Every structure is written in C-alpha cells, then in structure tokens.
Amino acid sequence: MNVLLSATFPDAITFAICAVVVLSGGIGVVTSRNPVHAALNLVLTLFGVAVLFVEQHAYFLAAVQVIVYAGAIVVLFLFVIMYLGVDRQENVRSEPLKGQRPLAFVLMGISLAGVLALSATSDWVTGAHKVAGGLTAGGHxxxxxxxxxxxxxxxxxxxxxxxxxxxxxxxxxxxxxxxSGVHDDGGPPAPGGPSLSARPGGDGRAERAAADDTTATAEDPEQVEVGR
Amino acid sequence: MSIGPAWYLALAAVLFALGAIGVMVRRNVLVMFMCIELMLNAANLTLVTFSRVLGDIGGESIVFFVLVVAAAEVVVGLGVVVAIFRRRAATTADDLHEMLG
Missing domain, CATH: 1.20.5 (Single alpha-helices involved in coiled-coils or other helix-helix interfaces)
Known part of the structure; x- marks a missing residue:
C-alpha cells in the first residue's frame, strides 16, 4: 500500500485530487435533494474519471468520456429535468420502506469491505497479457x-x-x-376540485376549450363567457 | 513510475458502492438513473486500469462499447420517464405502484 508514495509526485498529486473530486461528486449525486444539483455533481464525477483516464494513457477514451457523458448524457438529463419541471426538492426524510436505508448502507458496506479485503490480501490484477492486442504495439x-x-x-x-x-x-x-387519443393534462385530475383551471398557460385554456366545445373564441375567457 | 492499479481499483469500488447506495436509497427516478451512471463509470475505470496493467487493448474497446450502450440506455430510460410523467405526475418511484395487486 506504499505505491502512492513511491509514485512520482505529479502522478500522485493528480490521482489524489481526482479521487477527491470523483468521490465528492459521487456523494453529491447521492445526497443532493435537487435533481439539477445531482446532475452537476455527476459532471464533476465524470470529469474526474476522464482525468484518471488521461492519467492511465487512455486519451481517446478520456475525450469520448467528456464529449459523450458530460456533453450529451448530462445535458439530456438536464433537458428532461427542466422539461418535466421536477426540479423541486425531494423530501428525503420520509421513508416508505421501513429500514431500507440502514439496510442499504449496511449491505453495501459489507460488500465493499469484502471486496477491498479480498483484493488487498490477494493480487489486485492477474491474467494473461496482450490477448486482444498490445497496448503499446509498434509505438502507435x-x-x-x-x-x-x-x-x-x-x-x-x-x-x-x-x-x-x-x-x-x-x-x-x-x-x-x-x-393522439390521450389528453395531455399533466397528471390525473384531483377529484372534485378545479385544479386544472387554476393552471396558467395553455393547459387550462385547452381544458376549457375541450369542456365548452368552442375553438374559435377559446383564446379569451371573457369572450367565451359573453358568447354564451 | 505511475500509480499502481490497487488505488484505481479501490477508488472504483468505492464509487460503485456509492452508486449502488444511491439506487437503493433515492426515490427520484432521474437521480436513480444518475446513480446507475456512477456505477457504469466505476466499471469503466476498472476496465481501463486492467487494460493498462495487462497491456491489452481489449479493455479499452469494451469501455468504448459500454459508453455507447450507456448512451442508448439513457435515451430509452429518459423516454420511458417522459412517457410516465406525461400520463401521471409521478415524482418518485414509489408513486408507480400499478402492479402492486
């Protein structure tokens, strides 16, 4: 376990910084109450992993990681979050399944400790070398x-x-x-309540137009009232 | 000399555990997807590390395919999420219990 100290100083410091960035981003994804913050923490983790790819001389994969993951997938996540309007805070206190969270932490703690102990007491990497092709063949x-x-x-x-x-x-x-057949009202209507007509914008108008069967004068509610 | 593989593999194991805890603990569907991405990245990190240590290009090729499959998975998964949210304003995974019986 003395490998980190015996490495060259730039390598060691890069790995240490990236490990901190990756883990803090991962903790941020898990613990953020706002999905937008979770997505931004995911970007942090992805950049840290990309730098670790560069550190291991996988330059192309690092570039693809940044372009595809941080550039496309996270943007897709943010797009869906904004489109659905679910960027409200999640109530992390309520726990529908009793004992689920402590059980999750305990199980993953046991699994992680088992994997780390098993790897530390035996060899970390064993296997045949250069099966699918060399990594430094011909200086390419x-x-x-x-x-x-x-x-x-x-x-x-x-x-x-x-x-x-x-x-x-x-x-x-x-x-x-x-x-084509389903009316887009953004969710099931509340029983017996005028919840949909209180919504601003086009949804309430469309609802009213569908209810009154008037299409031409549906742009203005007052005209609808006068017309009737 | 560069850093040995043990540190990378340990970091990837911790990252995978974080992602798994997130999937099990969080209830927002989108955040659960992000935690799945965390686990995929941990696996990618181990593959690149094995590829470097064994001097084999196969690990990096697998990482390339994992990236593509992850992109496809996110596209389809977010499509499903959008379709669900369009029919019912379900914010968390606990609201989707039609198959409860």
Whole structure:
C-alpha cells in the first residue's frame, strides 16, 4: 500500500485530487435533494474519471468520456429535468420502506469491505497479457490501436452497436411521442376540485376549450363567457 | 513510475458502492438513473486500469462499447420517464405502484 508514495509526485498529486473530486461528486449525486444539483455533481464525477483516464494513457477514451457523458448524457438529463419541471426538492426524510436505508448502507458496506479485503490480501490484477492486442504495439498511439481493434476484431460488435443506437433513437421517439387519443393534462385530475383551471398557460385554456366545445373564441375567457 | 492499479481499483469500488447506495436509497427516478451512471463509470475505470496493467487493448474497446450502450440506455430510460410523467405526475418511484395487486 506504499505505491502512492513511491509514485512520482505529479502522478500522485493528480490521482489524489481526482479521487477527491470523483468521490465528492459521487456523494453529491447521492445526497443532493435537487435533481439539477445531482446532475452537476455527476459532471464533476465524470470529469474526474476522464482525468484518471488521461492519467492511465487512455486519451481517446478520456475525450469520448467528456464529449459523450458530460456533453450529451448530462445535458439530456438536464433537458428532461427542466422539461418535466421536477426540479423541486425531494423530501428525503420520509421513508416508505421501513429500514431500507440502514439496510442499504449496511449491505453495501459489507460488500465493499469484502471486496477491498479480498483484493488487498490477494493480487489486485492477474491474467494473461496482450490477448486482444498490445497496448503499446509498434509505438502507435492509443487512438490508432483502439480504432484498429474496434474496426477489425470487434467489427461485428461495432455494427450491432450502431443498430442498437438506431433502435434506441426510434424507441425514444415512439415512447415520448404525444399519443393522439390521450389528453395531455399533466397528471390525473384531483377529484372534485378545479385544479386544472387554476393552471396558467395553455393547459387550462385547452381544458376549457375541450369542456365548452368552442375553438374559435377559446383564446379569451371573457369572450367565451359573453358568447354564451 | 505511475500509480499502481490497487488505488484505481479501490477508488472504483468505492464509487460503485456509492452508486449502488444511491439506487437503493433515492426515490427520484432521474437521480436513480444518475446513480446507475456512477456505477457504469466505476466499471469503466476498472476496465481501463486492467487494460493498462495487462497491456491489452481489449479493455479499452469494451469501455468504448459500454459508453455507447450507456448512451442508448439513457435515451430509452429518459423516454420511458417522459412517457410516465406525461400520463401521471409521478415524482418518485414509489408513486408507480400499478402492479402492486
């Protein structure tokens, strides 16, 4: 366990800073009450992991990590959070399942301690070297080697991945499409209460128009009243 | 010399445990998705570390595929979340109990 001290100083300090950033971001994701804060903490963690990729000479993966994860996935998360308007604070005090949280902490603590103890008492990494191809073959960069590996050894998997992405896009469009028969009122109406008419904007107007069966004068509620 | 793999693997294990605790503890569906992303990143970190230590490009290739699959998973998952939220204003996973019987 003296490896961190025997490493060169820039490597050790980079790893220490990144470990702190990654773990604080992870704790922030788990403990943030606001989903927007959780997403921003997720960005912190992803950047820390990207720097750790650079530290291990996986430059292409670090760039992809920042572009795809921090640039696309987190933006998608934020987009959905803003679109759904669920950026209100979650009540973290209420606990529907009694004893779920202590049990979660205890179970994960036992699992983590088991994994760490098992790894510390035996070898951390064992296995055959250079099975799918060398990492420093012929002095090429890791981008060259990764591209060669993906487009030769894993070409079939790469093609299937492309099909998977297309299927995912089509499925997301189908799922998120507004169904033609269902009226979009943003949730089930409260029983016996005029909750929907109190909503500002187009939803209340659409509701009123549907109720009165008037379309032309639905823009102005007073005109609807006069017209009747 | 660079840092040994033990530190990276221990950090990834702790990050994975954090993500798992988040999935089990949190009730907001979007935050649960983010915790799944945390676990995926921990797995990616271990794969890159194994790839470096064993001098094998296969680990980094798997990380590439994991990134793509994670992107597809997030797209479909958020589509499902949007579809659910459109039909009913369910904020937490506890509100979705139609199959409770």
């Amino acid at each position: 960069t890791d981008t060259f080697l990764l591209g060669k590996s993906i487009f030769t050894t894993y070409l079939w998997a790469f093609e299937i991945t492309g099909a998977l992405l297309v299927i995912a896009v089509v499925g997301a469009v189908v799922l998120a499409r507004r169904p």
